[in-house]
Amino acid sequence: AVVSTQSTGFEISTEMGDPVCGVEYKSIAHIESDHLEIFSNQKFAFVSLPLSEKNENHEFQPLEIYNYSFEWGSKVIGVVPDNVNVDSSDLEVRSKSVNLLKKTLKLACYIGVNTVMINLDNDKNTNLARLCAYHLHESHGRPLWLRVSVGENSDREWNKWNNFLSLLPENQNKVGLVLELTEKVPSEQDMMRWYSEVLLAISVSTKLFVTNKCGFPVLRREFQNLISRSFKNKVQVVVHGGDVHGQGMDAYQKYIYHLYESKEPLSVYEEFSRGYEELLQIPLQPLKDNLDNSTYEIFEKDPIKYKQYEEAVYQILLDRGSPVPGGEPTCQVVMVVGAGRGPLVRASLNASRRSKIPVRVYAVEKNESALIILRNLVKDPFFSEVTIVDSDMRHWEPPEKADILVSELLGSFSDNELSPECLDGAQCLMKPDGLSVPSEYTSYLAPISSRKLFNNVNSQSSELAHEDSFHLGYVVRLQCFNLLDKVQPCFKFVHPNNDPVIDNSRHLSLEFTSTTESVLHGFAGYFDAKLYRDVYISTHPDTHSPDMFSWFPMFFPLKHPLRVRKDEKIVLDFWRVVDDTKVWYEWALSDPAPQAIHNSRGVTYWIGKFS
Numbered sequence: 023a024v025v026s027t028q029s030t031g032f033e034i035s036t037e038m039g040d041p042v043c044g045v046e047y048k049s050i051a052h053i054e055s056d057h058l059e060i061f062s063n064q065k066f067a068f069v070s071l072p073l074s075e076k077n078e079n080h081e082f083q084p085l086e087i088y089n090y091s092f093e094w095g096s097k098v099i100g101v102v103p104d105n106v107n108v109d110s111s112d113l114e115v116r117s118k119s120v121n122l123l124k125k126t127l128k129l130a131c132y133i134g135v136n137t138v139m140i141n142l143d144n145d146k147n148t149n150l151a152r153l154c155a156y157h158l159h160e161s162h163g164r165p166l167w168l169r170v171s172v173g174e175n176s177d178r179e180w181n182k183w184n185n186f187l188s189l190l191p192e193n194q195n196k197v198g199l200v201l202e203l204t205e206k207v208p209s210e211q212d213m214m215r216w217y218s219e220v221l222l223a224i225s226v227s228t229k230l231f232v233t234n235k236c237g238f239p240v241l242r243r244e245f246q247n248l249i250s251r252s253f254k255n256k257v258q259v260v261v262h263g264g265d266v267h268g269q270g271m272d273a274y275q276k277y278i279y280h281l282y283e284s285k286e287p288l289s290v291y292e293e294f295s296r297g298y299e300e301l302l303q304i305p306l307q308p309l310k311d312n313l314d315n316s317t318y319e320i321f322e323k324d325p326i327k328y329k330q331y332e333e334a335v336y337q338i339l340l341d342r343g344s345p346v347p348g349g350e351p352t353c354q355v356v357m358v359v360g361a362g363r364g365p366l367v368r369a370s371l372n373a374s375r376r377s378k379i380p381v382r383v384y385a386v387e388k389n390e391s392a393l394i395i396l397r398n399l400v401k402d403p404f405f406s407e408v409t410i411v412d413s414d415m416r417h418w419e420p421p422e423k424a425d426i427l428v429s430e431l432l433g434s435f436s437d438n439e440l441s442p443e444c445l446d447g448a449q450c451l452m453k454p455d456g457l458s459v460p461s462e463y464t465s466y467l468a469p470i471s472s473r474k475l476f477n478n479v480n481s482q483s484s485e486l487a488h489e490d491s492f493h494l495g496y497v498v499r500l501q502c503f504n505l506l507d508k509v510q511p512c513f514k515f516v517h518p519n520n521d522p523v524i525d526n527s528r529h530l531s532l533e534f535t536s537t538t539e540s541v542l543h544g545f546a547g548y549f550d551a552k553l554y555r556d557v558y559i560s561t562h563p564d565t566h567s568p569d570m571f572s573w574f575p576m577f578f579p580l581k582h583p584l585r586v587r588k589d590e591k592i593v594l595d596f597w598r599v600v601d602d603t604k605v606w607y608e609w610a611l612s613d614p615a616p617q618a619i620h621n622s623r624g625v626t627y628w629i630g631k632f633s
C-alpha cells in the first residue's frame with residue numbers, strides 16, 4: 023500500500039526546454055533591458071527576478087509587472103532584495119526592512135509567483151522566521167526558498183538553516199533550500215548533510231566558471247562532480263551574474279545542460295525505483311492479505327534474486343544428491359513454500375537441470391488466485407516433476423519429508439513479513455537433516471537524517487490519523503538522506519530452528535555515535551540473508567546485491583526529531599513483540615534524550631499471523 027503525501031509545491035514547469043537550469047537577474051534595470059529575451063529563446067527553464075528594490079530614497083520600488091508578459095506562476099521565482107535585514111540591531115533598518123519584506127511578499131501573492139526566494143544571510147533570523155510563518159499561513163502554504171552560502175564554515179551555515187526551520191510553528195514542508203556555491207568546494211560529508219535537507223536548487227555565479235581552451239565557460243572538476251551528483255536528487259541549477267566570458271548567457275545554460283546529459287547513467291536499481299524516492303509505503307502482509315497479480319509481477323522482474331536462489335539450490339543438490347562412484351544421483355525432495363506464481367519453482371528446476379540431480383518439487387501456496395497460475399504452469403512438460411499443494415504451509419501434512427525447503431518470505435526488515443513464524447511452523451515438513459533456503463537472515467538499523475521523509479510522515483493523513491503516522495515502519499526508497507553512523511546488526515533468525523522452546527520475540531539496545539552535527543529523524547532498516555554457504559542476498563548499504571530491487575529499506579520515524587552534535591551518543595531500544603495472533607515492533611530513543619516508546623502495544627502497526 024502506498025501512503026499518499028502532500029505535494030511540496032516546489033516543482034517548476036519545464037515546458038520551455040531545459041529541465042534543470044534557470045537564470046537569475048539581480049536588478050530591475052537588467053530585467054528592463056533584457057525582458058524580451060528572458061523567455062523568447064526558450065533556453066532557461068525558469069527565471070529568478072527581484073520583485074522589488076529600494077529606490078534612492080530607500081523606499082519600496084516594485085517591479086513594474088504590467089510591462090511584461092511573463093508566465094508568473096510556472097516560470098518565475100520572485101527574489102526578495104539582498105538588503106532586507108529584518109533582524110538588524112538598527113531599529114530604523116529593521117523597521118524599513120520589515121515593511122519592504124511584507125510588501126514584496128504581498129506583491130508575490132498578487133501576481134501569482136509560485137515561489138519566493140530569500141537570502142539567509144544573518145546568523146540570527148528569528149524575526150525573519152516569524153514574518154515568513156505569517157506569509158506561509160496567509161498565503162496558504164505558498165512555497166519559500168531559503169538561499170544559504172556554503173563556504174569555509176559549513177556547520178555555521180547549516181545551523182542558520184536548521185535554526186530557521188526550527189522556529190517555524192507550521193508549514194516546514196513548504197520551505198526549500200538553495201545552496202549558493204562559493205570558491206570553497208563543500209566536502210562530500212557536508213554535501214550528504216545538505217542532501218538530507220529539502221535541497222531544491224544550487225545557485226552558481228558566473229564568476230565560478232573558468233575558460234576552457236576553446237574560450238567557453240566551464241566549471242572546475244570538483245564543481246562538475248558536485249552538480250552532476252546533485253542531479254540524482256532532482257536538484258536544479260540557478261546561474262546568476264553577468265556574461266564574464268563573452269559567449270552570451272546561453273553558453274552557461276548549454277554547459278549545465280551538458281553536465282546533465284553527461285551524468286552517470288542510472289543503475290538497474292535506480293531505474294526501477296524512479297518515482298518511488300521518499301514515497302511512503304506500508305509493508306505488505308502476505309499472511310494476512312493475499313498478494314495481487316501486479317505485486318507478484320513486479321517482484322518476478324528482479325534480475326538478481328532468483329539467480330541467487332537458483333545458485334543456492336544448485337549447490338545444495340550437488341552436496342546432497344551427487345552420486346557415489348558407480349552409483350546414481352539421489353533424487354531430492356524440494357518443497358517451495360509460499361510458491362506464489364512459481365518463480366522459485368522454476369529456479370529449483372533450473373538448478374536440477376544444471377546439476378543433473380533429479381528432484382520432486384512440491385509447490386505449496388494458500389493464495390487461490392496464485393494457484394490458478396500454478397496449475398496452468400504445470401501443464402508445461404518442464405514442470406512435470408511439480409505437485410501443486412493448496413494449503414497454508416504451517417498446516418499441510420506431506421506424503422514425504424523435504425530435503426530442501428525453499429521460501430521467499432523476507433520483508434524489507436528481514437522478518438517483518440513473518441518469515442520466522444512461517445518457517446518455524448513449516449520445519450516439520452523437513453527431514454532431520456533437511457536444509458532451508460534461506461538458512462539465516464539478519465536485520466540492521468542505522469540512524470538517519472532526512473527532512474523530506476520527516477515532512478512526508480508528518481503531513482500524510484490519507485490512511486491514518488495524523489497522530490498515528492509516526493508509529494509505523496515504512497518501506498521507502500531512500501534517496502535524500504544522510505547516514506549518521508555505520509549500520510549495525512539487529513535481529514538474527516536461523517532455520518531450521520532447533521531451540522528447545524521457540525521464541526521469536528526480541529529486544530536489544532544499539533549504541534551509535536553521530537559522525538556530524540545534524541537532526542536525527544529516525545532509523546533506516548536493512549537486511550541480508552544467507553541462502554546457502556556463500557550465496558547471499560542483501561540490502562545492506564555496504565553489501566547490497568547489485569541490481570536487486572525486490573526490497574527497499576525500512577524507515578522507523580521519530581515523532582520528535584532530535585538535534586545531535588558530532589560524536590554524540592545515540593542509543594536506540596528496539597523490540598520485536600509476539601502474541602498469539604500478531605507481531606509488532608516498538609522502538610524508543612533512550613539517549614541523548616529519552617522519548618516516548620513508539621507503537622506501544624502495537625496499537626498502530628502490527629503484522630497479522632492469520633488471514
